[in-house]
Amino acid sequence: MADNNSIATLAEPDNVAVPPQPTGKSRAFYMSFLAICVTTFLSAIDLTAVGTALPTIAEALHDNKGDFTWVGSAYALASTAFILLSGSLAEAFGRRPIVLISIAFFAIGSAIAGAAQNMNMMIAARAIQGVGGGGILALSEILVADLVPLAERGIYQGLIGLVWAFASSIGPPIGGALANANLKAWRWLFFLNLPMSGFAFVLVIVYLSVKRPEGSIRSKLAQVDWLYVFLCALRLSLIVLSGNAFVIVGSGLAIIGLTWGGIRYPWASAQVLAPLIIGLVMLAVFGVYEAKVPAYPTIPLDVIGNRTSLAGLLTTAIHSITSIAVIYYMPVYFQAALGANPLRSSVEMLPTALVISPFAFFAGAGISILKKYRGVNMLAWCFTIIALGLFTLLRDHTPTAKWVGFQVLVAAGFGMLFSAPVFPILAPLPPNRAASALALFTFTRAFFQTWGITIASTVLQNELERNLPSAFVAQFPAGYEIAYISIPVIRAMDPSDPLKGQVQAAFALSMRTVWQVMVGIAGIGLLACFLMKDVPMVNELDETYALKEAKDKKVVDVEKR
Incomplete structure (x- = not known):
């Protein structure tokens, strides 16, 4: 493994002591950044809305075997598969064509998901969506690195966090409202992606005018694994x-x-x-x-070869596991333990969605001002661990003030961790390695989201088998996963029936174990921060993929001189 100090030294240019002043941004820059924000919004709203509507989707598609788990996992696995590939293709062929292809895949998958007639069709559609979603997420991060130096990136990384958080805040209510309407309205959850995809497609074509790498088609193809x-x-x-x-x-x-x-x-x-x-x-x-692999490896070994970048990837992985567990399984708690319908459960998730936004921005802005990221990451994990510990106190009779307060605290930690880990990943590396590092960053996030969904689902299912009353479990075929398919049954039960209260208490008790597991996993994220070093952040860009307008302006300035 490479020595971190040597890598950090290589990453520091001669002018670190007197960094160049931030340059003014052109209209082309702001419109390109808007295109990035729109594609990020598109991906984020889909992720958060589906989790709220999943019980209704499982019921509408007659999922009696528990295949609902793969609605999330298929998206995440396909996304994971194509994230690193999209990074390699963007390095070889340029950013814009890969962004456009990703949006097209996302739109096609959305159309098929909206028309799905059974769970297998839904899972396949989500896989196609995942291909596009993975490319969108990877290229959004890479394009920000192309346009903004790391030392200035905190504000813009925070703005991306704001967009993600805003989409997260409106996603659950949209999903809940459509799921609550009837067993067919949920299809519009996917159909609504189509006009947004069209808008993003046009915006990218018109405004995202970035340079493409030189070289023959043959040489570019040779760079792809x-x-x-x-x-x-x-x-x-x-x-x-x-x-x-x-x-x-x-x-x-x-x-x-x-x-x-x-x-x-x-x-x-x-x-x-x-x-x-x-x-x-x-x-x-x-x-x-x-x-x-002798050349162009899928996993860039120089990124994982220093402890600071590796620590950033570890915190990204742990954040992905814990945050997706909250996004997917807090609605289960609200609907199963507290008896909320899909729309109400989405409203009850608003404290999480709304608080993530400002903390994502403040974390990025704070790092830009302080020029240090280690302390911000540690503080975020402290918030997260305390909040997940408080989640273990949630019961079927927990008052509103408590579950709102607990969500605010966990959202503060999660929000900071949407922005903060990318800085230790990139700081020890030269600017021309940013694209590969960010593709690996996005890959890590998507890959471990899959594991987060699976770990939480496995713990919950096993705990429900142990805690649910046998009289309730007898209603379902043996060996079936009942976390989601039982929610409509609970909602239909007579409130005066003692069995309903027992079932709701069992769900809350089972969810407690999920949060206990997440506390332990979050502890690993905090420990990973101790591997980080506050490496100085450079104020340089890789000119290979800069905006064409920016390049033309530099040429004019040189000629004038």
């Missing part, structure tokens, strides 16, 4: 069957083992152990393969 392309295509075609190779098949098989364990089959059974063990082995094979 085509074995990984093949595996990505294979992932897309086999997403419903959960078959693939290396990182995708490994994670897919491991997730199947975790999902089935203790629900469909005993933990010690071959049906659970076989996919779990094979999946972990495949992930190890992926790591060996990456280490042996």
Whole structure:
């Protein structure tokens, strides 16, 4: 492993002591940044809205086998598969065409999801959506790095956080309102993505005018890991069957083992152990393969080869696991334990969505002002750990003031962690490595969101099997996952029926275990911060992908001299 001090030294240019002053931004810059914000909004609103509507979607598509877990996991796995690929393609062919292709995939997947007639069709559609969503997320981060030096990026990273948080705040109410209307209205949750995708597509074509790298098509194709392309295509075609190779098949098989364990089959059974063990082995094979690639590896080894960047990736991974668990399973608590309908549960999630926004901005702005990021990351994890610990106190009779206050605290931590980890990842690296590092950053976030959904689902399902009254469980076929499909049943029960109160108490008790697990995982995020060093942040850009207008202006200035 490379020595962090040496890498940090290489990343510091001669003018660190007297950094160049921030340059004025052109109209082309602001319109390009607007295009980035629109694509980020598109991806974020889909993520948060689907979680609230998922119980209704599962009911409408007659999901009796618990396949609802894959509605989130299929999106995240497909997104994960194409994030690093999209980064490689953007390096070779330029940013704009890859952004446009990503938006097109997202729109096609949305149309198919809206027309889905069964859960398999929905899962396949979400996989196609994930391909586009992964590209959108990766390119949004990369484009910000292209346009803004790291030393100035805090404000703009905070603005991206604001957009993400705003989309997160309106996503749950939209999902809840559509899910609450009837068993068909939820389809508009996906159809509404189509006009927004069209708007984003036009905005990117008109305003995102960035330079494209020089070189022949052949030389550009040589920069792409085509074995990984093949595996990505294979992932897309086999997403419903959960078959693939290396990182995708490994994670897919491991997730199947975790999902089935203790629900469909005993933990010690071959049906659970076989996919779990094979999946972990495949992930190890992926790591060996990456280490042996002589050029253009999918995982940039120089990024994970220094402790500060590695610590930033670890905090990103832990943040992804814990935040997605809250986004997906707090609505379950509200609907199952407190008896809220989808619309009300989305309103009850507003403290989380609204508070994330300002804290995401303040974290980015604070880092830009202080020129230090280690303390901000540590503070964010302290908020998160305390809040998740308080979540373990939630019960079926918890007063409103408590669950609102707990959400405000966890949202403060999550909001800061939407902006803060990218700085330790990039600070030790030269500007021309930012794109590869940010693709890995986005890959890490999407990959571990999949694990966050799966871990929370597995814990909840196993706890429900243990805590729910047998009289209630008897209504469902043996071996089925009932976390989501039981919510409409609970809502339909007579409030005076003692069994309803027992079921709601059992759900709250089972959710407590989920939050206990998340507290332990969040502790790893805090420990990772101790690996970081506050490396000086440079005020330079990689001119290879700068705005064309900016380049033309520099040429004119030189000629005048």
